[in-house]
Amino acid sequence: MAALRHSLVMTTLTGVFWGWIVAACLAVSMTLFSGQILSVDLISAGAGGLGAAAVYHFWKKGWLSFAAQAVVAADILVTLDGNAPLGASLTGAPATSAIIIVVFGVVTALVVRACLAGMPKGVLSRSLFETHLIRSMIGFGYVFFTAIVLLPFYIMLMTSLKSQQSLMSNPLDYSIDLGAGIETLFRSYIELFAIYDFGTFLLNTTFVSVMTVAITLLFCVPGAYAVARLRFRGRKALSRSILMIYMVPAIVLVIPLYAVFSQLGLRNTHLGLLIVYPATTVPVALYMLQGYFKGLPFELEEAGLMDGLNRWQVIAKITLPLAMPAMATVSLYVFMIAWNEFLFAFMFLDDTSLFTLSRGIVSLNSSEVPRQHLMAGAVIATIPVLVLFLWFERFLVQGLAAGGVKG
Amino acid sequence: MTDAAHRPARNAKGSRTRGPLARAEAGLARIMLFPSVFIVAAIVLFPLLANFWISFKPVTLGDLRPPSVLLSDRVRATDTGFTTDWRLRNTSRSAAITNVVVGARVDPAWTLQELPENCERTPERLTCRLEELPPATRIRLRFAFEAPPGAADQADDWEPTASGDSENILTNASFTLENFRDAFSAREFWTVLRVTFVYTIFGTLAAIVLGLFAALLLDRDFRGRGILRGLFLFPYVAPVIAVAFAWVILLDPFSGSVNAYLKEAGVIGGAINFLGTRSVEIGLFGITVDFPVALSTVIAFEAWRYFPLSFLFILARMQSINTEMFEAARVDGASPFQIFRYISIPQLIGIMSVLFLLRFIWTFNKFDDIFLLTGGASGTRTLVVDVYEQAFAISNLGAGAAVAVVVFTVLLTFSLLFFRIMPKEEL
Known part of the structure; x- marks a missing residue:
């Protein structure tokens, strides 16, 4: 059992876990924001996160290491997803996929660094192992609670600004067309008062x-x-x-x-x-x-x-x-x-x-x-x-x- | 309560004999407390007793409107004058009306051909009296007048009136045990009871566990801690009506975002009606279990909406734990999980048990949430929702009150238990 408390195990766990979490958050929030449906492939997202963690395991210092983590994570995600990270194809939806690539790379790299910072190589003491495990759990806690608290309020606000047709045609499209003018945007409110x-x-x-x-x-x-x-x-x-x-x-x-x-x-x-x-x-x-x-x-x-x-x-x-x-x-x-x-x-x-x-x-x-x-x-x-x-x-x-x- | 210490002792002999000053003080206290005590007694304690009273009475929603005499009249012109029919009807289906008086203005020039029994005629007025109008009956009174031409039109606005005495159904002396018999013998009563306890226990536990985790997250210094704390309290301070409907729309099987996303992402095949499915069979290792979908969803809502309260209490307690203990444990080589298990948890168990009891009682009382989410359908009907259903959906106030008595009895038991076992220092 004690041998399992190895830094490599921790690196792997942290990398895969955060690859999934970052990808899942990105997919859901991008979907709710743009209306384009994105989904997570567990293998590619996990592998991307693992890549970022692996780079950090062997090369800890400096901006270059951070850049390398981000690039590796994003590259793995894009390659394994067949040039369509989270389902947004590079050619079909260049803007969305660009955002996904940048955010996934940078965020995964940052979080993995934060969770693994200061971890020595080799077999870890029980205290150290748990400390790093807890860092991941706390990070996940922030994401989880913020998401569950905000989601219903976000849906409430965005639904009130949409029109009946657009809600029916795509229940996931909460993008707001700011060009439509205040009156269209706030039509529900105006009707409620009128x-x-x-x-x-x-x-x-x-x-x-x-x-x-x-x-x-x-x-x-x-x-x-x-x-x-x-x-x-x-x-x-x-x-x-x-x-x-x-x-x-x-x-x-x-x-x-x-x-x-x-x-x-x-x-x-x-x-x-x-x-x-x-x-x-x-x-x-x-x-x-x-x-x-x-x-x-x-x-x-x-x-x-x-x-x-x-x-x-x-x-x-x-x-x-x-x-x-x-x-x-x-x-x-x-x-x-x-x-x-x-x-x-x-x-x-x-x-x-x-x-x-x-x-x-x-x-x-x-x-x-x-x-x-x-x-x-x-x-x-x-x-x-x-x-x-x-x-x-x-x-x-x-x-x-x-x-x-x-x- | 050490407030007596910072006041001069007014009475050296002790509290048995009270001096004029002490009496004046007690009198002033009574005056100051009167408004609060009065309003609470009138609106909380009196209804509590009244509820017991109503639970023994055969009252329906319709009985609240006192029975009244409905009078309609029709005037028909004849060769010599006109005839008229007064139709009296008792609006109540259960209560009789006594001392019914019907009357109308008449012209002295009109002569009545035949005066019916119980009626009298003065030149200006025609009045009839009935001893009793039984429930749901109609009585017709017919009059034939000899009158000059045109009187029929005039009689159209002679404004007949009807009045009568009826017993107030709430204060009369008819009692019944029917309400309780109905409440206990209903097939769903035991289901409702089971659902209530499942909802209360799991909802309370889930809210406390979530609150504990949230408190662990915020029990450390970092930038944005204040913002996050405020954010975590949102579900609790927002109006229940707003958040409940937001959940309903979010979970809608046809146009809700959750189902749409899960379907698109390939997690589920068909839409799940989270708030409308009583149960689904889940096969696990060859054993099939009926998983209550709607009940679990309302429990999740309960946990979501009330974890902030647990979180506030637990966080406040955490921040008062002496940090030296943690230091000492760390020096002794305890791992973070061991510190949590053997130092934090024993310190928090007191506040968590208080929270459990408090939240247990409030969750047991909770009506709004389930009512707004499912209306008590699909296996989510708890006792309090049942009170509403009986009293206002089926319109049987008495039966509703009988269920309310059950609610109150269960609650009283728990409250007494709560005061008995609650550690005093936590209050």
């Missing part, structure tokens, strides 16, 4: 989400302060039961709420949603805020109390200004929950004029509405959340980790 009333949906969603944030804060700031600072009987029990509320499934609440709200005339109103949403967000928000309040120095508040402020004034003038970062986190977090909420919006809203985006997009999911419209709706719902998220990422990551996030 015909399907997405402007109203957007306004409704914004209204409901902002109001949910306002109501939640109004309710949970005093509550969180009480749990964090005041002594009263049952405080411990309350802290615990906050967590239990997390566990209550929304579906169990839907039937009674549907029945009662129907009879009270609250179903099919925004007011109904504005009662339900804060109720589901208050426990999480309260839990997050009280944790933060507990971390604030009590001395400041004490000084305020000594100077004759009452509790409410202390909260408004001392605690809240200090807790601004936590308030921001909680607000964003509640906003995102309300924005993304689907079940209650779906169950409660019947009138098109009241629809939130989630509810509106579900109504697009029928055979009569072309799917680029559906995807355009999805993009409209996604962009505000992602922009907010990226903008305030640091705040939110803390909040997500601290609150555990319902969902």
